Amino acid sequence: MGALKDLFGGSLRQFGMLFVLVGLAIFFNLMTGGLVITPTNMMNLLNGNSYVLVLAIGMVMVIVIGHIDLSVGSVAAFVGIVVAIAMRDWGIPWWAGILLGLAIGAVCGAIQGFWVAYMGIPGFIVTLAGYMFFRGANQFVGKSLTVPVPKDFQFLGNGYLPEWGPNTGLNNSTLLLGLITIAVLVWLQLRSRRALVKINAEVPPFWVTMTRIVLMVIVVGWLTYMFGSGRPGTSFPVPGLVLVVLVIIYSFITQRTVTGRHIYAVGGNRLAAELSGVNTRKIYFLVMLNMSVLSAFAGIMFVGRSTASGPFDGVGWELDAIAAVFIGGAAVSGGVGTVIGSIIGGLVMAVLNNGLQLMSAGSDVTQMIKGAVLLAAVALDVWQKRQGQASITGLFSRGNKVAETTPTETAILEEEAVTNPGDLR
Amino acid sequence: MPGESDLILEMKSISKEFPGVKALDGVSLRVRRGEIHAICGENGAGKSTLMKVLSGVHPHGTYGGDIFYDGQLATFANIRSSEHAGIVIIHQELALIPELSITENIFLGNEVRGAFGIDWVRARQRARDLMARVGLQDDPDTQIKSIGVGKQQLVEIAKAISKDVKLLILDEPTAALNETDSAHLLDLIREFKGHGITCIMISHKLNEIAAIADSITIIRDGRSVETIEVPEGERVDEDRIIRGMVGRELTSRYPDHTPHIGEVLFEVRDWTVRHPEVTDRLVCKNSTFTIRRGEIVGFAGLMGAGRTELARSLFGRSYGTYVKGQIFLDGKEIAPKNVEQAIELHMAYVTEDRKVLGLNLLDDIRTTVVSAELQQISPNGVVDRNAEFTAAEKYRRELRIKTPTVNEGVIKLSGGNQQKVVVAKWLFTEPDLLILDEPTRGIDVGAKYEMYGIMNALADQGKAIMMISSELPELLGTCDRIYTVSQGAITGCLDVAEATQENLMRLMTLIPNTSKNAA
Numbered sequence: 046m047g048a049l050k051d052l053f054g055g056s057l058r059q060f061g062m063l064f065v066l067v068g069l070a071i072f073f074n075l076m077t078g079g080l081v082i083t084p085t086n087m088m089n090l091l092n093g094n095s096y097v098l099v100l101a102i103g104m105v106m107v108i109v110i111g112h113i114d115l116s117v118g119s120v121a122a123f124v125g126i127v128v129a130i131a132m133r134d135w136g137i138p139w140w141a142g143i144l145l146g147l148a149i150g151a152v153c154g155a156i157q158g159f160w161v162a163y164m165g166i167p168g169f170i171v172t173l174a175g176y177m178f179f180r181g182a183n184q185f186v187g188k189s190l191t192v193p194v195p196k197d198f199q200f201l202g203n204g205y206l207p208e209w210g211p212n213t214g215l216n217n218s219t220l221l222l223g224l225i226t227i228a229v230l231v232w233l234q235l236r237s238r239r240a241l242v243k244i245n246a247e248v249p250p251f252w253v254t255m256t257r258i259v260l261m262v263i264v265v266g267w268l269t270y271m272f273g274s275g276r277p278g279t280s281f282p283v284p285g286l287v288l289v290v291l292v293i294i295y296s297f298i299t300q301r302t303v304t305g306r307h308i309y310a311v312g313g314n315r316l317a318a319e320l321s322g323v324n325t326r327k328i329y330f331l332v333m334l335n336m337s338v339l340s341a342f343a344g345i346m347f348v349g350r351s352t353a354s355g356p357f358d359g360v361g362w363e364l365d366a367i368a369a370v371f372i373g374g375a376a377v378s379g380g381v382g383t384v385i386g387s388i389i390g391g392l393v394m395a396v397l398n399n400g401l402q403l404m405s406a407g408s409d410v411t412q413m414i415k416g417a418v419l420l421a422a423v424a425l426d427v428w429q430k431r432q433g434q435a436s437i438t439g440l441f442s443r444g445n446k447v448a449e450t451t452p453t454e455t456a457i458l459e460e461e462a463v464t465n466p467g468d469l470r
Numbered sequence: 471m472p473g474e475s476d477l478i479l480e481m482k483s484i485s486k487e488f489p490g491v492k493a494l495d496g497v498s499l500r501v502r503r504g505e506i507h508a509i510c511g512e513n514g515a516g517k518s519t520l521m522k523v524l525s526g527v528h529p530h531g532t533y534g535g536d537i538f539y540d541g542q543l544a545t546f547a548n549i550r551s552s553e554h555a556g557i558v559i560i561h562q563e564l565a566l567i568p569e570l571s572i573t574e575n576i577f578l579g580n581e582v583r584g585a586f587g588i589d590w591v592r593a594r595q596r597a598r599d600l601m602a603r604v605g606l607q608d609d610p611d612t613q614i615k616s617i618g619v620g621k622q623q624l625v626e627i628a629k630a631i632s633k634d635v636k637l638l639i640l641d642e643p644t645a646a647l648n649e650t651d652s653a654h655l656l657d658l659i660r661e662f663k664g665h666g667i668t669c670i671m672i673s674h675k676l677n678e679i680a681a682i683a684d685s686i687t688i689i690r691d692g693r694s695v696e697t698i699e700v701p702e703g704e705r706v707d708e709d710r711i712i713r714g715m716v717g718r719e720l721t722s723r724y725p726d727h728t729p730h731i732g733e734v735l736f737e738v739r740d741w742t743v744r745h746p747e748v749t750d751r752l753v754c755k756n757s758t759f760t761i762r763r764g765e766i767v768g769f770a771g772l773m774g775a776g777r778t779e780l781a782r783s784l785f786g787r788s789y790g791t792y793v794k795g796q797i798f799l800d801g802k803e804i805a806p807k808n809v810e811q812a813i814e815l816h817m818a819y820v821t822e823d824r825k826v827l828g829l830n831l832l833d834d835i836r837t838t839v840v841s842a843e844l845q846q847i848s849p850n851g852v853v854d855r856n857a858e859f860t861a862a863e864k865y866r867r868e869l870r871i872k873t874p875t876v877n878e879g880v881i882k883l884s885g886g887n888q889q890k891v892v893v894a895k896w897l898f899t900e901p902d903l904l905i906l907d908e909p910t911r912g913i914d915v916g917a918k919y920e921m922y923g924i925m926n927a928l929a930d931q932g933k934a935i936m937m938i939s940s941e942l943p944e945l946l947g948t949c950d951r952i953y954t955v956s957q958g959a960i961t962g963c964l965d966v967a968e969a970t971q972e973n974l975m976r977l978m979t980l981i982p983n984t985s986k987n988a989a
Contacts, residue, residue, distance in 0.1 A: 244856050303844045303851050313830035320827055321842040322810040380832045
């Protein structure tokens with residue numbers, strides 16, 4: 046277990062969910078006789094879920110600051126219909142449509158963010174109102190009709206990368222993407238190692254770095270092969286690429302920038318953050334604004350995929366996004382959660398959906414199983430915290446040293462009592 | 471007639487230990503039936519823990535010693551069982567639900583049942599009777615939030631007597647009340663005495679104790695020091711209580727330090743601040759003081775005197791509503807309106823409440839240390855993780871924070887080390903003025919000694935240090951000058967050479983003669 050921990054760093058919990066994801070995929074693949082892990086199905090999986098995963102990126106930040114956003118599906122639908130009508134009736138080009146959509150999303154977000162941040166109304170209430178309002182606005186603007194979008198616009202939700210160059214047996218765009226990814230990952234690993242050496246920090250043993258690199262090469266290589274070897278004309282799908290870019294950008298923002306730090310600080314302890322000079326209102330505002338912009342993005346991608354915008358687009362998306370975030374390890378009380386974790390959580394839901402469908406289970410059974418999985422994932426998290434264990438993998442290593450170093454709940458409570466022995470509260 | 475032998479309560483050598491701290495160490499308390507018994511002691515002396523033991527918050531078996539109540543060995547498992555026996559405790563923080571009516575609050579958890587659910591007619595009638603006994607004339611349907619603190623206190627008492635109380639415990643009952651309400655409450659307690667209800671009263675207000683108590687038990691450092699019997703019709707000498715409360719020798723628990731004091735760095739004039747919610751209450755009244763470079767200036771006061779409020783309102787107005795007053799830093803007037811500006815002006819405030827206001831317990835040490843001045847290591851808004859590590863390492867070594875690595879979560883550290891992390895966080899902002907609010911609360915003796923050493927070193931670097939502490943020996947052992955605060959006003963300033971626990975306590979309990987129209 047210690048070796049595993051070295052390998053994956055502190056965030057074993059996320060890797061626990063990753064194991065669950067891989068396990069599910071293999072399980073369904075066996076049950077369906079190999080229908081799950083095929084190039085076509087994996088492309089479908091990405092195309093069909095990328096918009097929910099985009100929402101999960103924004104939602105994890107909202108949940109980290111201790112709020113929730115119920116309006117994402119309605120905002121997406123509202124943006125979708127306005128953009129579709131703008132392109133049909135005013136004839137604006139596809140790129141202007143996207144910009145217009147994002148701008149509308151920003152306005153929706155600014156309105157909701159204003160009420161949350163500056164008027165102190167809980168996000169739950171503000172976005173419940175937004176949920177109703179923007180759903181109505183979608184049907185009002187679109188007269189409850191379905192409006193088709195032009196071909197160019199569908200690229201973002203349904204497109205593939207072009208084929209070019211020599212015949213390598215794989216899609217060359219996908220191949221290039223894979224090679225670049227491997228190169229960047231290796232370079233990042235080596236760079237972080239060098240930096241640790243430079244500042245005299247504890248450097249992980251060399252075999253750890255090497256094993257990591259080898260693992261990454263295998264995983265990325267395999268994905269490149271899978272997505273590159275689909276039927277002609279397909280590649281790693283455009284929505285997937287958009288998603289990867291967004292994940293990289295938002296992981297960077299949340300993990301490495303001042304704003305990201307402030308988001309976690311506000312969520313972890315708002316009062317302490319305020320007394321450390323963090324402008325908590327600004328953070329609330331920005332996170333709510335950002336969520337609506339990403340909702341707009343998701344709406345645009347969905348419209349592109351389904352080739353039209355309709356009155357029932359985006360119904361129930363907010364709940365899918367929220368479920369993804371919690372399965373991905375976020376805490377209801379705020380302060381905890383990562384973009385990567387939420388994406389993995391979203392993929393777990395997606396694979397479940399997809400696998401059950403391929404096993405020809407009805408949507409009734411699928412819903413029941415998804416509900417149970419959500420509850421189980423969060424219950425496991427709560428249970429682990431009570432045990433003072435680190436992760437799902439802790440299940441297999443009960444009683445190891447992790448438990449000793451983490452104070453149990455009672456110990457913390459008792460210590461609190463000592464802090465104020467004179468106070469009777 | 472209640473004789474010496476007619477004891478309603480006898481607590482025999484009660485001890486209570488928390489991990490690492492002995493909160494009570496052989497306390498004995500004898501309370502006669504029908505008397506008003508006051509318990510006095512400094513903050514943290516163990517008064518409240520003792521009452522928690524008595525009322526079953528700390529159940530039988532978790533403490534040492536025996537409690538005899540009404541002549542029988544009491545073994546309370548929880549608050550309900552002690553209430554059943556007629557012991558009711560009214561906490562300093564009122565436990566009323568603001569949205570519910572007076573009636574609903576009085577019978578909460580003890581509802582008047584009729585044939586179909588709660589019998590509101592009878593409940594209201596009984597509430598009216600109980601309210602009459604405590605002198606409340608309001609409509610029993612009034613919501614709690616629409617009556618004042620004084621009346622809320624009376625509702626608590628009405629609730630207590632609805633439970634057939636024999637022994638009523640009041641923890642700082644007048645702390646939040648004004649003069650008139652306090653006087654009314656004291657009258658009420660005297661009246662209860664006439665009805666045979668025994669009262670135990672914890673209070674910091676010595677004049678009230680002197681006015682009302684039949685006997686007084688003094689607790690110091692978890693031990694009962696003495697019990698003073700007040701003869702019928704006489705007043706106890708307040709000085710005697712003070713001596714009992716503080717009577718301990720200063721030992722060398724403080725590092726030697728020769729101060730190098732420069733010119734005035736920080737000056738506050740006429741600082742007046744209103745309570746954030748109760749707008750007619752001033753929490754700081756015309757406070758004026760100075761701190762010089764290299765000087766450690768103490769602020770002594772009892773709990774609720776307004777020291778933290780003063781500090782936080784100075785620190786970027788993070789508490790209360792500013793009314794008037796000026797701050798000067800190095801002779802120049804400054805007006806930090808939020809914490810960000812205060813940090814920019816090189817002010818720092820280490821909070822008294824580490825866990826609630828000082829730390830994000832989800833964070834690790836390295837991210838905490840840089841969290842108040844992230845810009846410094848974040849060119850273009852991107853945090854330089856290496857600079858962060860280097861900074862955290864520096865303070866880990868300098869302040870000797872005991873941890874395997876700075877990647878450790880702050881929740882895993884001991885109280886003393888957590889406090890060092892908070893101090894490190896503020897040192898990282900390179901402050902000129904460092905406000906330390908109860909910097910040694912809840913940490914052990916060794917860590918305290920280290921904290922004093924850190925303070926001395928900082929003072930020697932020419933920083934001005936404002937130290938708030940409720941422990942008088944600590945102030946006397948570390949400060950160069952001590953201001954006393956009472957009820958929001960500064961009531962005195964003593965050089966450490968002339969300060970004693972007795973004259974400080976005298977100034978701390980002084981009622982400031984500020985007029986209401988100070989605002």
